[in-house]
Amino acid sequence: MALLPDAPIETMADHLAAGGGEGLENAIALDPDEVIAEITESGLRGRGGAGFPTGAKWASVSGQPDLGDVYLVCNAAEGEPGTYKDRALIAANPFQLVEGVLIAAYAIGARGAVIAVKARHTHHVARLEQAIDAAVAAGWRGADRVELVTGPDEYLFGEEKAMLEVIEGKNPMPRILPPYMQGLFATMDRPNPTAVNNVETLSHVACILRDGAAAWRSEGTEGAPGTLVFTVTGDVPRPGVYELPLGTSLRTLICELAGAEEPRWIISGTSNTVITPDLLDLPMDFDSFAEAGTGLGSGGFVVYGADRDPVQVTTALAEFLAVESCGQCNACQLGTAAMADHLHALDEGRGGPEDLEGIRGWLPHVTDANRCYLPVGAQLTIGSMLDEFGEAFAARAAGAGAVPAEHRAPVPKIESLTEGHATFDPDYHRKRRDWSYADEG
Template identity: 55%
Template sequence: MVRDTDRLLPEGPVRSLDDHLAAGGGRGLQRALTLEPDEVTELVDQAGLRGRGGAGFPTARKWRGVLENAAAAGVAPTLVANGAEGEPGTYKDRVLLEQQPFAFLEGVCIALHATGASAAYVGTKAKFTQPVAALSAALTEVREAGWAGADRIELVLGPDAYLFGEETGMLKVIEGELPLPRVVRPYEEGLFSTATSPNPTVVNNVETFSHLPRIVADGPDGFREAGTEASPGTMLFTVVGDVESPGTYELALGTPLRTLLVDIAGARDIKVVAPGTSSGLITPAMLDTPLDFDAMREAGTGLGSGGYVVYDSSRSIVDVLATLIHFLAIESCGQCNACKLGNGEMDAILASMQRGEATQTDLERMVVRSHTVTDQNRCYLPVGSQALVGSAVDAFVDEFVATVEAGEPTPADLPVPLIEHIDEATGTVTFQERYHLKQPDWSYADQDPGEERLAALRSDD
């Protein structure tokens, strides 16, 4: 169990700076300002905080690497907070920005002091209206209160594109361009970089920043009271799909996956679980895996950003994979031919399976494409599609073969699980209603082809 004092999520939304301070907020920044920057970083290192945005990279190590590169270049680093969550099944950064904006901003101010960054940019989607409103109001309050560093924080609103959440794609948006990933990483060349000024940049997730106030205020040992030795602290997890109680939950890292999906979310008949679109699919045999970065990786999947979409045994594995690969095919930016063409072809093959028109050769071609889709990739998107296809075929090869041999349409009844909203009171999950209109060039069709596409998928012709 997670004690109340360990929790990141508040019992209710924190709407004012006074409420934040009354709940014990502000102590982290206050203490940080009495310490040297490297002493703050050392506290974060001792706490063992790992990034909550996907890879789980140690936060202090990332900061030190950027600082080393910035010092070598003779420039101050820059700071970026990534709140552009667009991973299917994920819904936590919006919750934090809306319910706990002051703790997040306090964490950003602590990081500004620790890194000596010249500025901090908070990147999130313009469509996240309520979180943006809460964050904007909180930023105004902390600036008026004179929080150190608050005057160097800028809010940047970006497009509703998956690659806006990719760290180099986010830098491009902050620079006023499209979210087109680049090869060179932010710790080497960051925001507004030039040939003579690489401007190394720290990019951390909203949840990562939100943990900093407690670590600095109460010390590393307090943070380590939850979690495991290698993955300390708590993390936010979202569960949607075929479950009784969808929602966003905070658990100590190391908690068994079964506890989250079965005991808490109420999954009763798990066939497969999608941990977003960046890792391999999860099967029931993996449910006792601890929710920590290393254990999940060793199990053949990933902790990722903590979003899980549960599918029960009534679902066709072809429909599950088709839904996820279609998302990645649409969201590919097209800079890497292997990714764009590979995901496009796999999407088309899976659609033909859904119509009952695919052959055994098509299935084999999809597997071959999954092996080459990552060639010269700029970002992690095709790595995700490779993992999804490989894990799905490994676990359900008989079902794929049987579907092809039957030559009959699948139900084709699954939406792309991009979460628009989760109503905490009712547990109602709303997915993006217009996603089926999105085109490979990221535009939206003028006319809704949904009924026509559905009819084609179900046609016996």
């Protein structure tokens, strides 16, 4: 039931030889409602971060002709720090993804489907174009109504409401209403409900319809069936992309597979509280992480060792969030910027207790009237780092010097992850809060 093959699937013929196409064939032999029932029975939960039941999402947009046209969107605009799984899946087998897209589009009665990906990911764009063209040539039902849309590098392109804006030719600015209420090309009298699923979720769909819900549930846990594709980077000897059954312990991934010896702390993107070593034996599933007060996110973990400074790392992550804020919500625009500025003062050795007070003052309010999850991530990430490493922040506020350059960690925005080597975006340090880039040097 694994999504990641031992070697990339290079052609449609290779995909078919490995059982590809059977899921779509099985799906179109059923009524659309029966396909949704099969996905519901599988217990598939979204792999984009929230873990929402996929069958329930599909059911919420299907069978409502009085609300206009239904659309399906595949979110392939991966950009969460520390995450590389969607690009790994596209590189390994884009045909499986396209098959899952077509199954989902059939199930919800979609007029059309869109796969949205960042233009800068040129290899992945080419692989998706290859797979869509091959599906059309193979006569796969609905393949001629799948569109590939490329978009900007901004973090918020991956936010589902902002993604719809990009598909419509606008900037990645999150809407107020979710896609099932205001979908693609919506008007006042035709809201066009839209389902948005990510790459991994839709890739699983092809497997479920090929082998059946019961077989797919043989991996994972009762509440979180199946496998999940994890990314591990940071201070580990074996960074990489690992596919494991949900419910596997965090220690297995971080220590046994990635090789971390003494992680000081771990982050799961910029949308959750910090993970400390006492949680290493936590089962990796949505509910266990939530009960522990953190989140599984999109399965991307960045590990920090003993020589990393929590003030410097928090500053880098806070600046990322301040830069990527779209500015539509005043509390987010002002709060993320203010907290990042206070952290820069502390990190550079020119701050004091007033900077800690300033950060604490903004944390409860940065989410006021928020349209998206970015300021919530700022609240959770920054607040939990201050709580967990209070002594380090207090020492910096009292005049402790900045950490040496060789111990400073960059923003973990992954550019590539191949053969056990992770490369972070080399230009991100130049990105400014208006989304422009400063000149090098």
